[in-house]
Amino acid sequence: MIMNSNIHDVAVITAEEVMALNFINLSPACHLRRYFRQGLRSHIFEVLDVCDVSKETQGELSKGVRWFPRAVPQKMLRILRTRFSQLSQALDEVNKYTMILKFLGPEFIAVSQEFIVEYHGANGSEIILCGLQEYVQGKALDPWDLSGDNPIDIFFQRHFPGQNSGGKSVKKAIESISFFVKKVKRMAMDEGYIPDLAGNGNLIITARGELKLVDINNIIKVHYNEKIFLDDKKYPSCDKSVEVLAILEQKVMKNKFFLDGQLYRHFFSTERRQRVKELEEKFYQNW
């Protein structure tokens, strides 16, 4: 029970438990539902319109047929598990979010209204970072599952059947990916930060072909030295995120000379790739 444990560590919290948290004051017009997908660093909830939930559960009549349309979230509520001992640390996180918003723009990230709250839990008063985020309806892009000469075409055939091969959405998705890669590379070079692109479900493609980064609280410092950065889960997330950019350049953008760039030259030495592979294997063994 959340009362006796802590929001940072507890594996699962229910919508009812979130509603009882001291910093939540939900409008009666909204309904909270735990999202069916979760990561390791946040608790994620759908914020739904009660009328939509009622249609989903009670159904609605249309042309004599009762339909049960899925309630689409109005927003996503993220409660970060991260422990902040000082307010400045939470503000640093918010600054990183502001930075990716500046570099990628609202077109390429699920925009979030970040807010810092005082949480009264088992350990007394603590700082928590939350976000009310735009919900992105689409399918996760797995960079390691891009096959064939036209991988985005295959992605659309698999996830959005019925769309024309090489159609408008496929073209838009390829264009979105190209812009996204360029913008992320600029951020990595100019600011020395890269978003975690390697995590499961971090990148979503919509049916219209827009690409959005949804995991916006996981921004990694890029160190141009020999040390391989491991994140709090002991995953080489910086090197793997650079790898995602390279895969997209090679397989989607068809850029034959992508490895010439400074970013890749640093991260893609044979010796470094081997060390990253070993660290990754270790991560999965301990999983």
Ligand SMILES: Nc1ncnc2c1ncn2[C@@H]1O[C@H](COP(=O)(O)OP(=O)(O)OP(=O)(O)O)[C@@H](O)[C@H]1O
């Ligand atoms: N705004 C959003 N719209 C749609 N899906 C989302 C949104 N935010 C998160 N998701 C999905 O929820 C799942 C978990 O999200 P996310 O990766 O951001 O979790 P996390 O706990 O913050 O991070 P981590 O992956 O580092 O553990 C992913 O599958 C992601 O696609």
Ligand SMILES: [Mg+2]
């Ligand atoms: Mg993630």
